[in-house]
Amino acid sequence: MSDQPDNTSRCPFTLNRRRFLQGLGAAGAGVAAGGLGLPARAADGHAVTGAPVSTTTAQAYPFHGRHQQGILTPRPAAGMVVACDVLARDRAGLERLLRTLTERIAFLTEGGTYPERDPAYPPADSGILGPTIAPDGLTVTVSLGASLFDARFGLADARPRHLQRMTGFPNDALEPERCHGDLSLQICANTHDTTLHALRDLIKHTPGLLMVRWKQEGTVPVVPPRDHGPTPSARNYLGFRDGTANPDTDDATLMDTLIWTGSDPEEPAWTRGGSYQVVRLIRNYVERWDRTPLAEQEAVFGRRKASGAPLDGEREHDTPDYAADPGGRITPLDAHIRLANPRTPGFETHRILRRPFNYSNGVEANGQLDMGLLFIVYQADLEAGFITAQNRLNGEPLEEYIQPVGGGYFFTLPGAVDASDYLGRALLEATAI
Numbered sequence: 183m184s185d186q187p188d189n190t191s192r193c194p195f196t197l198n199r200r201r202f203l204q205g206l207g208a209a210g211a212g213v214a215a216g217g218l219g220l221p222a223r224a225a226d227g228h229a230v231t232g233a234p235v236s237t238t239t240a241q242a243y244p245f246h247g248r249h250q251q252g253i254l255t256p257r258p259a260a261g262m263v264v265a266c267d268v269l270a271r272d273r274a275g276l277e278r279l280l281r282t283l284t285e286r287i288a289f290l291t292e293g294g295t296y297p298e299r300d301p302a303y304p305p306a307d308s309g310i311l312g313p314t315i316a317p318d319g320l321t322v323t324v325s326l327g328a329s330l331f332d333a334r335f336g337l338a339d340a341r342p343r344h345l346q347r348m349t350g351f352p353n354d355a356l357e358p359e360r361c362h363g364d365l366s367l368q369i370c371a372n373t374h375d376t377t378l379h380a381l382r383d384l385i386k387h388t389p390g391l392l393m394v395r396w397k398q399e400g401t402v403p404v405v406p407p408r409d410h411g412p413t414p415s416a417r418n419y420l421g422f423r424d425g426t427a428n429p430d431t432d433d434a435t436l437m438d439t440l441i442w443t444g445s446d447p448e449e450p451a452w453t454r455g456g457s458y459q460v461v462r463l464i465r466n467y468v469e470r471w472d473r474t475p476l477a478e479q480e481a482v483f484g485r486r487k488a489s490g491a492p493l494d495g496e497r498e499h500d501t502p503d504y505a506a507d508p509g510g511r512i513t514p515l516d517a518h519i520r521l522a523n524p525r526t527p528g529f530e531t532h533r534i535l536r537r538p539f540n541y542s543n544g545v546e547a548n549g550q551l552d553m554g555l556l557f558i559v560y561q562a563d564l565e566a567g568f569i570t571a572q573n574r575l576n577g578e579p580l581e582e583y584i585q586p587v588g589g590g591y592f593f594t595l596p597g598a599v600d601a602s603d604y605l606g607r608a609l610l611e612a613t614a615i
């Protein structure tokens with residue numbers, strides 16, 4: 183017998199009452215639904231509470247390959263970075279963790295049905311996407327922090343050459359509880375729920391091995407499909423198109439030079455096919471920004487706000503010609519894009535691949551919106567890439583409107599090439615005693 187109180191006499195939507203209303207004519211039912219709480223229906227016949235429909239749930243990125251997914255893969259609408267502490271006590275535990283992550287990510291990114299369990303036990307899955315999950319463009323990218331290469335697991339001699347603990351830059355106000363980590367998970371998908379589902383699955387399968395340290399979720403605004411021409415870059419929360427001047431990810435030779443570790447003979451051999459990941463949580467002071475004149479906003483970035491074009495061009499992908507403007511009359515010398523990439527001979531080796539998401543976390547005690555950029559970049563050499571760019575940007579006019587508050591440096595593991603491989607295998611084999 184149920185231990186719930188019998189509320190039927192007080193409930194306004196009893197079965198009998200529903201049956202009565204269903205017997206009304208269409209017009210009468212419409213009125214009644216609005217007034218009495220029956221599921222309201224839109225013109226296309228969907229109930230208000232029916233699930234929103236997506237056409238991209240079947241989209242899948244193959245998990246196995248030389249490189250992990252989530253780096254050259256186009257940014258989807260939802261992303262998050264989760265930094266974790268590794269709780270495993272020894273190398274066997276670390277191997278178990280890496281094998282489990284590999285096996286779970288392979289399943290989650292392909293999709294499938296969870297096994298049914300004896301109801302006396304917890305279900306196999308959180309169930310937030312139902313018993314069968316679709317891939318929904320999911321990618322999970324696993325990277326290691328410098329702290330994992332301490333004395334715990336005997337990895338110290340195999341640390342990637344440039345991997346180090348992130349240190350503060352002059353404009354930083356880093357919050358310790360939102361910095362660093364032994365391991366980062368970058369989780370991206372077409373919908374936010376798919377990223378959260380993946381995270382809960384990974385946590386459920388790694389008890390005693392992994393603990394979340396901090397997490398930042400983000401989004402990218404979606405645009406309608408276009409009939410012709412390239413899709414313009416998405417906008418950040420300062421209203422500017424962000425990502426325009428990224429290196430061409432279809433150029434495999436360029437990616438081998440700029441993004442994938444492998445060409446530097448000083449790097450440990452196991453790192454081949456990986457990449458350095460930088461994550462920065464950068465607060466945007468949007469109230470101040472929204473009261474700044476348009477001309478000043480455009481001078482801060484060196485680009486037009488509406489089109490994303492450089493100040494000396496007309497279209498988003500026009501190339502700025504700084505050589506023709508040595509004094510900075512058109513594009514100020516301290517404009518963000520001019521500092522970040524002066525486009526001088528030889529500077530190509532310092533280019534980075536940016537893959538940021540916008541974040542909105544709520545409200546500060548002073549009533550200001552806590553919004554910003556979950557800035558994620560990849561490069562083959564951390565010092566030649568992010569650190570060089572950030573040092574050039576120190577003191578830029580944009581700093582009046584932004585403040586980095588967290589993040590970390592990580593090394594993204596090479597991919598698992600087939601079903602017999604696992605993420606981190608080459609590292610563990612290279613350091614086997």
Ligand SMILES: C=CC1=C(C)c2cc3[nH]c(cc4nc(cc5[nH]c(cc1n2)c(C)c5CCC(=O)O)C(CCC(=O)O)=C4C)c(C)c3C=C
Pocket residue numbers: 418420422423424425426427428462464465466483485518519520522523534554555557568571572575584
């Ligand atoms: C250290 C590297 C960088 C940080 C930190 C950074 C923060 C940051 N950037 C924007 C907005 C834009 N950035 C743009 C271009 C751009 N930014 C960097 C580097 C960092 N940005 C680079 C290397 C470039 C490309 C420069 C070039 O090659 O021309 C742009 C312009 C459009 C584009 O190319 O993407 C915008 C807009 C914000 C809001 C921000 C911190 C909150």
Ligand SMILES: [Fe+2]
Pocket residue numbers: 518522
């Ligand atoms: Fe930038």
